[in-house]
Amino acid sequence: STSSDKLAFDVGLQEQAHGESCWWTIHPASKQRSEGEKVRVGDDLILVSVASERYLHIGSGASVIASFQQTLWTVQPVCSGAIRMKSLGYVFGGDVLRLFHGHM
Numbered sequence: 001s002t003s004s005d006k007l008a009f010d011v012g013l014q015e016q017a018h019g020e021s022c023w024w025t026i027h028p029a030s031k032q033r034s035e036g037e038k039v040r041v042g043d044d045l046i047l048v049s050v051a052s053e054r055y056l057h058i059g060s061g062a063s064v065i066a067s068f069q070q071t072l073w074t075v076q077p078v079c080s081g082a083i084r085m086k087s088l089g090y091v092f093g094g095d096v097l098r099l100f101h102g103h104m
Helices: none
Strands: 024-028 045-049 055-058 064-067 073-077 097-101
Touching: 045 073
Parallel strands: none
Antiparallel strands: 024 045, 045 055, 055 064, 073 097
């Protein structure tokens, strides 16, 4: 990894990847939301690797790594229209999302 975090792992996309090494859990970044509460569009989130217990982090040169350093993320749904209107503001399993990194 190009980060100053010597224990970080590079993170990338693979077409054929399976198992816990691919799983990330979503946690609220602030105390405004409790674990288990529905995620809303625009919430600040922290993503944690199930396998390594490291955070999804933006490293140097905009590389994405799994690190002990946190990066805040927000999500925006890619789809729109009538299907989104029934649950406006909430994120559900199966939604196609775009991740944006924020500043800490």
